[in-house]
Amino acid sequence: MNITQEKVDSLNSILKININPEDYQPKVEKAIKDQAKKAKLPGFRPGMVPAAHIKKMYGKSILVDEINNLLSDTLNKYIETENLDILGQPLPKIDDSKEYNWDFADNFEFNYEVGLAPVFDLDFTSKDVLTQYVIKVDDETLASRIKNIRRSYGKMTNPDVSADDDVLYSQLEQLSPDGSVFEGGINETASVRLDLIKDEAIKTSLIGLKKDDVVELDIQKAYGNDAAKIAGLLKIDEEAAADLKSNFRLTVKNVNRLEEGDLNQEFFDKLFGEGTVTTEEEFRAKITEELESMMAQDADRKLQDEIYNFATGKVNFELPDEFLKRWLKTTNEKLSDEELTEGYAEFSKNLKWTLIGNKIVKENNIELKYDEVFALAKQRLDAQFRMYSPQPLTEEQLGQYTVQFLQNKENANRIFEEVKGLKVFDYIKSIVTLDKKEISYADFSALVAQ
The missing domain is CATH 1.10.3120.10 (Trigger factor, C-terminal domain)
Incomplete structure (x- = not known):
């Protein structure tokens, strides 16, 4: 068996592997004998199947397996021995001009493309x-963080009139271009969080609403054309949300408000453990x-x-x-x-x-x-x-x-x-x-x- 490297350029090489019968025949014969000992075939007692019978039935597939094993071992050993710094794995180079009989007497030649890692220098310095x-x-960031934490441990209330940061539990009905409800269109109950509304004018229109109030909502404008948020709100896929052109009728079913938790010892203990703060x-x-x-x-x-x-x-x-x-x-x-x-x-x-x-x-x-x-x-x-x-x-x-x-x-x-x-x-x-x-x-x- 022989393996050689032909440099195409500094980054590419071809590895040529020549395999002769004496390289693979002993491995193939051993594999055939091992399979004969394990085979269970009609007409033969277990372990008594003649090796010649196994060779006749499965010889070519065994030969292919052993050649592949030999190729893999040879490639890996050569790459390790020659210290080739390769990228990816070797790729077989197909040569349609070569045809083999697979009759246990062929001389095989296999070519593999390999990509080589480049040689380069590092030049980082203090001038970089x-x-x-x-x-x-800052105070604003600290206040916002404290507010979010207090709300996480706060309680839910239902005020009569909506304010900034409230959640409108609403019925959303898809409208036709003429403003009527689109028959067979989207009709979903949804929790509309005012803090997620991007358009300030629309957000203002949703403040001061009471239960059973009705407003028309340009949903794309409200959420800044964010398909993911619109999809989650209406329970549709993002592609459909991105293509959605309709306005919606929003009917308030309830106003929900998360009140901030009190800054007391119980609150501190929940957050940091008893007595820490x-x-x-x-x-x-x-x-x-x-x-x-x-x-x-x-x-x-x-x-x-x-x-x-x-x-x-x-x-x-x-x-x-x-x-x-x-x-x-x-x-x-x-x-x-x-x-x-x-x-x-x-x-x-x-x-x-x-x-x-x-x-x-x-x-x-x-x-x-x-x-x-x-x-x-x-x-x-x-x-x-x-x-x-x-x-x-x-x-x-x-x-x-x-x-x-x-x-x-x-x-x-x-x-x-x-x-x-x-x-x-x-x-x-x-x-x-x-x-x-x-x-x-x-x-x-x-x-x-x-």
Whole structure:
């Protein structure tokens, strides 16, 4: 057996594998004998089926399997031995001019295309300047957060007249162009939250309404043409919501208002545990601390995005694009040409980032320890549980869940890659110059939304 590499260019190669009868015959004969011992065929006692009979019935399929196994082992060993840094997996190169008899005496030749990772240098320096935002907790943001928390622990009331932030429990009926109810059209009861209404004029028209009041609603204008919100409100799919042109008759069935919870000891204990917070000043300090932590995370995510875009833009190298496109099509049968064209730029950018990260880890001997993977998985699970329960899990419970979580190979790999990514970000942050800039939460949110 012989395997050789023919360089097409610096990013593409052809691996040629020649397999002779003496390479595969012993493996095929052994596989035939093993199957003869296990076969259960009419007319033969178990384990007594002649190998010649098995060869006659299943020989070609066994031969194909063994050739495939031999090819896979040979490719993997060659790639490892030669230290080939490949992208994707080798792709068989079809040659219709070659025909084989599969009669246990053929000399086979198989060609595989491989895409090679590019050679490149990293040139991050302190002359590279990136903005690191420091988000300020302003009074408006703090007040809004406190209001939302108090409402989460408040009680529902039913005032006579609607006000800002109320919810109108309503009947929504689809109208014809002439203003009459469209027969057979959408007719749904729905909770219309005034805080979600985008158009100020429409929002104003919904304030001051009482039970049984009727108004006409331009639903697309009200929700800023947000198909997802309209679909959820009317219980239709997003495509239908996007195409919806009709106005609706809104009949108020009830006005619901979520009153804010009182700032008392019972409220503090529900939020932070018994006796942890005892005054309104301590409560505000706790919420400020929580906001600062959230904002620091938001700012760090923004910086990571900046580093990602900066690094993938600064480090210049080519990829074996045509090979990678063929590989993507081969490994994703349902991927259309249009989807490939639309998504390839993002795929190649992510691949560039992966190659940059791998090089940083290798060249700087950055270690990835299990303790770090465990700690991050534990942190992610803790945040997830807190979304559904205000009462945190004990350290012992959280540790047990983390062990179970990491026993899943896919989960473990995902967290491992996340740890590696964080270390790559930290390395780049230690090299470039970070220009710290204070910014209000409102301005930061507008910046992220751009």
